[in-house]
Amino acid sequence: MPRTVTVGLDGSPESRAAADWAAREAKLRGLPLKLVNVWEPVPEPIAQAPLLGPETHQHWSERIPREAAEELRAAHPEVDVLIKHVTGRPAEVLTDAAKDAEPLVLGSRGLSGVGGFMVGSVGLAVVAHAECPVVLVRAEGDTSGTGSTVPPSRPVVLGLDTRAPDDTLIGFAFEAAVLHGASLRVVHGWNEPPYIAYGLPPDLELNARLGAEEAAAVSEVLRPWRQKFPTVDVVEDSLSGKAANRLVDASAEASLVVVGRRIRRSPLGAHIGPITHAVLHHATAPVAVVPHD
Known part of the structure; x- marks a missing residue:
């Protein structure tokens, strides 16, 4: 069809x-x-x-x-x-x-x-x-039924999991950026070691090293996609903290937020996932949920 x-x-x-x-x-x-x-x-x-x-x-x-x-x-x-x-x-x-x-x-x-x-x-x-x-x-507070137009200069935001990157999800985000003539902001959240839970002061040197490793992982995942879509301006944001919070914050300046939903073929039924669920309920921009294996 x-x-x-x-x-x-x-x-x-x-x-x-x-x-x-x-x-x-x-x-x-x-x-x-x-x-x-x-x-x-x-x-x-x-x-x-x-x-x-x-x-x-x-x-x-x-x-x-x-x-x-x-x-x-x-x-x-x-x-x-x-x-x-x-x-x-x-x-x-x-x-x-x-x-x-x-x-x-x-x-x-x-x-x-x-x-x-x-x-x-x-x-x-x-x-x-x-x-x-x-x-x-x-509707963004508009009750006329016409909706509101998001400025085209705002970026498409992609939530990226470097431990399980998926081509379907990443491809959708790059194609959306091309389609909308927008830049692509890739947001990756990572957690610092739980110092506070043990009453210890943060290890700034360790945090810096972990941050550099996480940022390098983002760049490695995106390298072939930058080559495939050379006209897309890509901004990489590898930030400490919960991924859902970082994506919600980024949505304030986004034209579209792209997140994934892993397809689970189990008798317990479908599952959206906690990060995607949080983004759906709190992001201020339109949210695209892309199913993937």
Whole structure:
């Protein structure tokens, strides 16, 4: 089937912001934009209510993607906008839609007064099971539904694990930098020896040596990628401290944060991972979660 940039649309400001981001991504990639709206049948007690019956619910559900498509076509006339209206459970439908997506885009909600965002059970389920990269976009306080445009000069940020680097994840980040005409900031977090736990003063010489070794490991991983993408301006940041905290800090100046999700084929189900989970809930920029082996 033809590839599309696909976005889950439920009419919320967050999903409208995601749709606008996805439309700009579709233009850059030269792909159609597919709006997927899921109508989940209402429970039987509600279905019997005279003003909230299934026909009324479905009517409003179908109106959401139709109106959104009209707005997006007007704002992005060069993008072919498609609509897919599906009945079922949102997480299952969107995970299935991800099979033809490049990428799948969803909205995430900001929590007023709290340093974090609400990804929601549907978003987390899709991120944990989708076969393609999933991008989470927040409305950034904009309730008009149009979202906000991130300045193109902001870098793409990649979270890198030098102990288990993955080509799929790194390749996605470099390609995103090329696509967006941005630099690539590679963030690697490493932990200092636990001096405080033992009541000992820090060993500055040891810290410096460990920092140099970690920075060298980052450069070694990126060397072939710099050769493959010579036009990408790469900034390497090997910093002591928790990787999740460093990525969240970097997201304040990023156009996109790229993190990975290791595919685990086990009877216990999918797993997002603690660093990716933390970034999803606290990063201020759009976050791309790339599944990899």
